[in-house]
Amino acid sequence: MKKILLIVCFLIFFQTVHAFTPVTVEEYYESIIGLEGDPLRAALHNLIKGHVMYPYFSDSGIATRDIIIEADIDLMNHENIILFYSGRIQDKDFQDHGDNFDYTNEYDIPHEDAWNREHVWAKSHGFPDMADTAYTDVHHLRPADRTVNGARGNRDFDWGGFELEEVEGCYYDYDSWEPPDRVKGDVARMMFYMAVRYEGDGNTYDLELLDKTGTYGPKFGKLSTLLQWHILDPVDKRERHRNEVIYSYQHNRNPFIDHPEFVSLIWGEPESHPVVNYSEPTIRFGNQRIGQGSEPLIFVVSGYDLIEDVTISTSSPFFISYKNDESPIYNLQFQPRDGFVNEKISIYFKPDKKIVYEDTLFISSEGAETKYVILKGHGIDPLAQTLLSSSFEDGWDGWSSYSEAGNKNWYHSSYGDRHFMKMSGYKGDEPCEDWLISPDLDLYNYRDIILSFETAKNYEDLYPGLEVLISTQYLDGINPEKADWVVLKCALSNGHYVWKYSGYLDISNFTDNNVNIAFKYTNSSPNKATSWEVDDVEVIGVLKE
Structure with a gap:
């Protein structure tokens, strides 16, 4: 029946x-x-x-x-x-x-x-x-x-x-x-x-x-x-x-x-009004040795419905170049073709002091809203060495994970042409506590040690969800909770998978021959969890004389 x-x-x-x-x-x-x-x-x-x-x-x-x-x-x-x-x-x-x-x-x-x-x-x-x-x-x-x-x-x-x-x-x-x-x-x-x-x-x-x-x-x-x-x-x-x-x-x-x-x-009918635009709202050079020019970062200036030339301007220690000409230029103009502009330019950074630089690149055209691009860079000692550089292009880059709670864990992921480490406790069997731990760093003979990285997140939880820590006591393979860790204050992503730079974190007080950086993830419940992504982790330092 x-x-x-x-x-x-x-x-x-x-x-x-x-x-x-x-x-x-x-x-x-x-x-x-x-x-x-x-x-x-x-x-x-x-x-x-x-x-x-x-x-x-x-x-x-x-x-x-x-x-x-x-x-x-x-x-x-x-x-x-x-x-x-x-x-x-x-x-x-x-x-x-x-x-x-x-x-x-x-x-x-x-x-x-x-x-x-x-x-x-x-x-x-x-x-x-x-x-x-x-x-x-x-x-x-x-x-x-x-x-x-x-x-x-x-x-x-x-x-x-x-x-x-x-x-x-x-x-x-x-x-x-x-x-x-x-x-x-x-x-x-x-x-x-x-x-x-x-x-x-x-x-x-x-x-x-x-x-x-x-x-x-x-x-x-x-x-x-x-x-x-x-x-x-x-x-x-x-x-x-x-x-x-x-x-x-x-x-x-x-x-x-x-x-x-x-x-x-x-x-209604489309309205025509001049618009200028950029490929990135912020251009970040990271650490650059003073007195030395950076490698160029490629940037695109675009516009449509234009009635006049597009003007680009900036100031030292940042400068621009066009069509493989590395001569420093601080002002550049493009003539629209049929109202359109879409031009690649190169931007350079050449610091002369050991400070954090921030400047503005202006993009303007008659009748269009002027656009502002933030330029950032960090002048460092010319003797500085790269002690850790993890872009995760090919995998974990020597990092390891440890799951204290929950059946979710950190994993290698990508979006478009960007690769990174990612963690989300959503739909786990219980609230998660998971560690992403760097390879051992020997910082004993170094000074002026700087840590930097980028994070992105999406969704909201009752918990902040991510802490950045440093330890001189962690031993590979043990429960990280058994070591003492110091929480580092830094800038983290505000959400919507928008990447945010941490700033330059001075970790010179941790001059030891066994130092580890860690990103600790937590969430409040399996049904409420933030997704966190970590990329471009870098540590630099100057060898002591």
Whole structure:
């Protein structure tokens, strides 16, 4: 009897989901035409909400991956798929199966060239759980090269920055991502769909487009840029094909593909005003021996809708250069081309005193808000030696971990092109107490010893979550709680995975032949835990005479 009931329930579900009679585009929007502003937005939301959901993974039925393959298929060869951003055409079966799959043997391609699913509205911006409706909404899921997907991360959308080597015409900076021209409009219309589809009713988040970058939570930017991209890259045949495929499965459409004019009726026409920008808000040189010029740090100055030259200026001991000319320059101008500037410059630091330097680089143009970039550096003794340098590019760099409580531990991780050590006690079996401990440092014959590092964190807990300590008593392999540790006061990240420099910590009082630095992680409960990341740990000192 139970089996019969299950079969009946399944048939009812199947008929409910698949008993779908498609209508023409004209019929779909017949109650919408003539509206504008908030009434249009509300009517579109009611029209496209409540779509049919498909699982992210499925061993037996249709999953989002299957719909993506059909929607982004190469119309000239149905064995291939066209990857978003890169535009590369490759076998649709060359999919990302995780790190333990033998890609070279199975596919004859490296792991980096496999494709996975890109959430164009990054899932960390409002719906991090797979059960969230937006997580599986195929209208904003695209096939992407896994390396390119990782490089994009959860950046907002805006103009300019460093060019991504793997994708011609794709640029990025510290908080934004510019896709190639051929998909700029695609991005814009997917973002407009998401903002209207998810208005905070039911179990969904209220997704909002803001006119800025550096957003977090259920917000995304940059609205004015997306409005420009919508016009610059009109709807094409591939977008219309994709919309039809998804409609046949989800039973809802992206209205901004069918009716591009809806964009201006809701958000207005894009306004043109000059903007200048930078690839990093802070440029940090770290420790530099006095009297010696640093290696150059590459920086990108960008701008759009410009009407006059862009001027860059700074002052000694920082200076700039252009096109491999190492002659010190303190003022530089760029002439826009068709209103755009995107130029690489080199910045140098040459201290003449043993002090901490902080200065400002100014970027200005007529009609644009002047931007300020903080320049930082530390002049050190010319005889200083590097005693510890851990960037974690290739792994643990000799560091070790010790778990005092909980089943979570420190691990090596990466995001984009950055590698670091990471710890989170979220969903552990109990509150965690975990140590990340440096290799032994012999500081006995050194003076002027300086420690520095960077941290990033996300999520909040009742506990601060991270302490930085130093000890002359720790022995490798023992419980670190059995040694005496001194807590070091330093600057730590404020959150949202924004990296923060510790400052220069003087540890000259710990001149011993067995010194260890440690990062101690704690959290209050398995359901409430901060994620902490540690990178670029450096210790320098001057050998005593």
